[in-house]
Amino acid sequence: AQSVTQPDIHITVSEGASLELRCNYSYGATPYLFWYVQSPGQGLQLLLKYFSGDTLVQGIKGFEAEFKRSQSSFNLRKPSVHWSDAAEYFCAVGAGGGADGLTFGKGTHLIIQP
Amino acid sequence: DSGVTQTPKHLITATGQRVTLRCSPRSGDLSVYWYQQSLDQGLQFLIHYYNGEERAKGNILERFSAQQFPDLHSELNLSSLELGDSALYFCASSVDVRDTEAFFGQGTRLTVV
Numbered sequence: 134a135q136s137v138t139q140p141d142i143h144i145t146v147s148e149g150a151s152l153e154l155r156c157n158y159s160y161g162a163t164p165y166l167f168w169y170v171q172s173p174g175q176g177l178q179l180l181l182k183y184f185s186g187d188t189l190v191q192g193i194k195g196f197e198a199e200f201k202r203s204q205s206s207f208n209l210r211k212p213s214v215h216w217s218d219a220a221e222y223f224c225a226v227g228a229g230g231g232a233d234g235l236t237f238g239k240g241t242h243l244i245i246q247p
Numbered sequence: 248d249s250g251v252t253q254t255p256k257h258l259i260t261a262t263g264q265r266v267t268l269r270c271s272p273r274s275g276d277l278s279v280y281w282y283q284q285s286l287d288q289g290l291q292f293l294i295h296y297y298n299g300e301e302r303a304k305g306n307i308l309e310r311f312s313a314q315q316f317p318d319l320h321s322e323l324n325l326s327s328l329e330l331g332d333s334a335l336y337f338c339a340s341s342v343d344v345r346d347t348e349a350f351f352g353q354g355t356r357l358t359v360v
Binding site for chain 1: 249251278280282289290291292293294295297302303305337339344348349350351352353354
């Protein structure tokens with residue numbers, strides 16, 4: 134069975150600083166990988182996804198993620214965070230192209246300091 | 248706005264009761280997924296319907312059931328409710344069975360007292 138680990142429950146970053154959120158996955162085949170963001174009281178919004186090809190994927194809101202098969206990682210990065218980036222971030226792996234549902238990590242709560 | 252509509256937004260009910268959560272997918276989307284988000288379990292996949300047929304099941308309890316109707320809206324039925332069923336229930340939709348960009352609704356917050 135697949136699993137996702139997000140080692141950091143909370144991360145605090147100063148506004149304007151760079152950000153990296155960690156995600157490690159366990160999956161037997163080539164994974165479908167996703168990052169979602171959840172703002173308070175909101176549903177989840179897809180930031181980016183990786184299926185195959187270029188291991189560096191660009192997403193919305195200036196985010197990018199790099200797939201590293203050797204490390205079973207899919208870390209999310211942003212060069213300069215804004216106060217509006219404060220939210221909960223979820224990494225997920227999908228089986229069957231997502232048809233069998235997504236397995237989510239526990240999430241990382243991002244706090245932005247002024 | 249994702250285009251996925253969930254009703255009601257909030258629901259408070261007593262233990263042992265039965266509730267129905269409703270989801271209207273984005274226009275044109277054939278797939279509907281249900282997820283449960285709770286503090287202790289996190290986000291868990293419950294079930295996936297595609298064009299009216301069940302496609303995949305996740306950690307869905309036997310007390311829970313779902314269906315997707317000919318107009319593609321879906322309902323999640325939760326019965327014999329327990330305190331531990333209190334959670335945020337999300338519906339997501341996508342265009343087809345393997346289109347993995349799923350769009351999430353804002354969820355229904357269920358509180359069982």
